[in-house]
Amino acid sequence: MLLLRLLLASTVTFCFSTFAYGASLLAGDEVQALRDIAKTMGKKDWDFSVDPCSGQSGWTTPYPVKGLENAVTCDCTFFNGTECHVISIVLKAQNLPGKLPPDLGRFPYLQEIDLTRNYLNGSIPPEWGSTKLVNISLIGNRLTGSIPGELANITTLKSFTVEYNQLSGILPSELGNMSSIERLLLSSNYFTGELPSSFANLTTLTDFRISDNQFSGKIPNYIQNWTNLDKLVIQASGLNGPIPTGIAVLGELTDLRISDLNGSEAAFPLLNDLTKLKKLILRSCNIVGQLPIFLGTMTSLKTLDLSFNKLSGAIPDRLSGLQKTDYIYLTGNLLTGAVPLWMLNKGDQIDLSYNNFTVETSGQPECQKRSVNLFASSSMRNTSGVVSCLRSIRCPKNLYNLHINCGGKEVTLDGSATYNDDTNDVGSSSFFQSSHNWAFSSTGDFLDDDRPTKTYIWKNSSRLSMNNPELYMDARLSPLSLTYYAFCLGSGNYTVNLHFAEIMFTDDKTYSSLGRRIFDVYIQGKRVLKDFDIVKVAGGIGKAVKQNFTAVVTGNTIEIRFYWAGKGTTGIPYRGVYGPLISAIAVDPDFIPPPEDESGGISIGVVVGIVAAGAFVILLILAILWWKGCLSQKNTMEQDLRGLDLQTGKFTLRQIKAATNNFDAANKIGEGGFGPVYKGLLADGTVIAVKQLSAKSKQGNREFVNEIGMISALQHPHLVKLYGCCIEGNQLLLGQKNIGCNWIGQ
Incomplete structure (x- = not known):
């Protein structure tokens, strides 16, 4: 295409020099043809008061804005420079609202029609099959219908690009007869069916793209015939895997993109001979197994994307040959082991997230420590599923929005x-x-x-x-x-x-x-x-x-x-x-x-209610124990406790003394008719309230144990939970867990 553009540019220069002397004019029938196709396409700013080959008045844009181009190119070498013919019409980003003109055959020397990024609708005219076009570019329009098989009659056609349209239907098998085709770009349409077997004949192809379509069947192995292929793009095409083995012989490939394949799992394709690759994308292709060592020899790679497959095992040391690769994506696999240091040093040019790597954090949250994306690696999750690098965020309460x-x-x-x-x-x-x-x-x-x-x-x-x-x-x-x-x-x-x-x-x-x-x-x-x-x-x-x-x-x-x-x-x-x-x-x-989560804390009224309810329960327990007579020998009481499956704990007197600082008066928080209440702090940081009961109750051991079992099983947000008891010597002690604010709650 570059050679064609250079050729056209030189022709334009000759046209301008001859027209300056007033000797070269566009043939009259082609002037009328330009009028007609302008009406069909909705082109309204061509100035027919001057010769279309003059390069003036909207017939060409010497310095086009990026993306926008407006040019009618002529060859003025006919009849010793006295007659010109249109060889190229380029109208890019003109927002033309009409249809494709069917009568391009009225330009017998036309080689290029480029209507990229317009608003043209309708179908591709089969009449174009009678032209001698070399380049047809219709990227980014509203074209519908199928590709006419008559285009295969254009023996000179080297580039046919219709990406980003609404074309549909199956690809005609006649297209396999395009003997000169080099670029066939069909992405982002609604094509269906299998790729025609006749495409095996397209041995002149250098660029083939069929992404975002609704094809069926497998990627054909005959692509191995396309030995001149430089770029192959098959992303979300609808085709099934696996990636054919024949791809391994396409040694001229510099850009290979295959993604989102349907079908079964398959091993990594053997691409060790594709040493010219600069972009390799095999994403979501159901690839299993380990990362192949030969990837480390692809030193020309600028982009490597193997994300969302099922690759497993460790990253081979020999992949260090990819250190100069601009972007590496291994996201969403099953990779394990340590991450090589050279990868960690690549920053946001690499993505290793959603794998099973082991990452040394050195006490610092890994997703803040490094810019490389290791989010949700297994080493970054704790047993509850929370990403460990988020542990620096403390949750003092549950949030609900x-x-x-x-x-x-x-x-x-x-x-x-x-x-x-x-x-x-x-x-x-x-x-x-x-x-x-x-x-x-x-x-x-x-x-x-x-x-x-x-x-x-x-x-x-x-x-x-x-x-x-x-x-x-x-x-x-x-x-x-x-x-x-x-x-x-x-x-x-x-x-x-x-x-x-x-x-x-x-x-x-x-x-x-x-x-x-x-x-x-x-x-x-x-x-x-x-x-x-x-x-x-x-x-x-x-x-x-x-x-x-x-x-x-x-x-x-x-x-x-x-x-x-x-x-x-x-x-x-x-x-x-x-x-x-x-x-x-x-x-x-x-x-x-x-309410406590919604308000951001427990209100004073709730705290008072909890304290009052707790005090009432404690007094109730004491009254029951006093009335029942729960004093008995230590060994009998302990035997009874062991025989009961309590939902509470058991403390030693030594533990209680340590928690209350030997019942220090400074820790005394109340006095009831049945004994004092002390604030206590267990070794694990749990704050408890300790009620020291009288040892002279007439209640029997069995009744005392039954009452403790019943109370310990009570579950209610406004009842102070029984945390444990102590039975030692003549000491009977109850420990109740903190539920309020300060020392009373948690």
């Missing part, structure tokens, strides 16, 4: 819910812990990124007309996987509200409105949304939509994950626009939280 303004500043809605600030624009693969009870982990890097701002937070530039627009003015983005993780939540059922609004596409009749953002959503590990398209569900661009789900919290945590499975457009309005986008998250309980 969570509100995050994803990508935006803190806002309060109508004086009620306050949505936390989430404006930290972290790097490609990072972990971020907020000052509240949540954190997030982001994975991936935007490939082929052509966005004006390299950011993971998108800010809307126009006003939004909706309820609570402040929640939707900003959004957090991720190129692959974004997980929000909340902790300190009380157990129970919660309603999770996810707020979305598409703010990266435009709400007008331009190519910028034609993008499709598609991703999946998981809550607590369960997929709750598949192939979620914000625009489709919301009913338009810039419109809010809220999706509600129920989540069960049993371990104080909740996990909300957004994942790009390779679907949707990746180049509208420019390359690098894809992946999950989330505007806000709200998590609220489906139950009434306990």
Whole structure:
């Protein structure tokens, strides 16, 4: 294509020099043809008062804006420079609203038609099969229907690109007869069926892309015939694995991207001869086994993405040859062992999260210690499932809600819910812990990124007309996987509200409105949304939509994950626009939280009530013991206690004396008719209240033991729980656990 453009540029230069002398003119029938196709496509700014080959008045843009191009190129060498013919029509990003012109055959020397990123609709005209086109580019329009088999008649065709349209149907087998084709780009359409067996004949291919379609069948092994292939992209195509073994002979490959394959598990493909690879993406391909050592010999690699497979074992030492690789993603596998130091030193250029690595933290929370993303490695989880690097966050109480303004500043809605600030624009693969009870982990890097701002937070530039627009003015983005993780939540059922609004596409009749953002959503590990398209569900661009789900919290945590499975457009309005986008998250309980948690502490009234209830129970126990006569010999009492399966403990007199400082008067907190009450502190830090009972009760041993068993089994939030007892010599002691504030509660 570069050679073709250089050739056309030299032809233009010759055209300009001859036209300056007034000798070269575009053939009259082609001038009329330009008028006709302009009407068909909706092109209104061509100035026919001057010759179209003049390079003036809108016929060409000498210094085009990035992405926008407007050029009619002529060859003026005919009849000794007296006649010109159109050889190229390039109208990029013109927002043309019409249809594709069927009569390109009226330009007998036309080699290129490039209508990239417009608003054209209709189908591809089969009449184009009679042309001598070399390049057809229709990227980013509204084209529908199938690809006409007549295009195979264009023996000169080298490049056919129709990505980001709405084309459908099966691929005609006639396309396998395109003897000169080098670039066949079909991604982000709705093609179905299997790849035709005739495609085995496309031995001139250098670039083949079929991502985001609905094909069926397996990746054909005949791709081994495409020995000139430089780039192969098969992401979320609908095809099944495994990756064919024939791929190992494609030694010219520099860019290999295969992801989201259906089918069974398979071993890592043998790619040791693909030494020219710069980008290797084998993501979510059901690959099992260990990381192959030959990866360490691929010193030309700039991007390596093997995430979300089932790779296991340790990282081989010989992978150190990848130290100069820009980005490495091993996210979501079963890898174990220690992480090599050279990997830890790569910062956010590497992502090792969601594996089973052992990480030495040296006493410092690992997800704060290093910028490399190791979030949720096994060494970062304790037995309750809480990520250990979050242990620095102490939960003095259970929390019962969570509100995050994803990508935006803190806002309060109508004086009620306050949505936390989430404006930290972290790097490609990072972990971020907020000052509240949540954190997030982001994975991936935007490939082929052509966005004006390299950011993971998108800010809307126009006003939004909706309820609570402040929640939707900003959004957090991720190129692959974004997980929000909340902790300190009380157990129970919660309603999770996810707020979305598409703010990266435009709400007008331009190519910028034609993008499709598609991703999946998981809550607590369960997929709750598949192939979620914000625009489709919301009913338009810039419109809010809220999706509600129920989540069960049993371990104080909740996990909300957004994942790009390779679907949707990746180049509208420019390359690098894809992946999950989330505007806000709200998590609220489906139950009434306990008053003490809801108020942030126990009220004075509750404390007084608890103390009064506790004192009453203690006096009741003493009265019963005194009346029953529970004094008996020590050995008989102990035998009775051992015979009873008590829900309480047993203390020695030595322990009680140590806890009360030998019944120090300074620890005395009360005096009743049946004995004093002391504050005590056990060796494990438990604060108890110790009631010293009289040893002269007439109650029998059996009655005393039965009463203790009954009281110890009582469970009520307003009753002081019996913690243990002491029977030694003539001492009868009851210890009750602290439940209030200060020494009385916990």
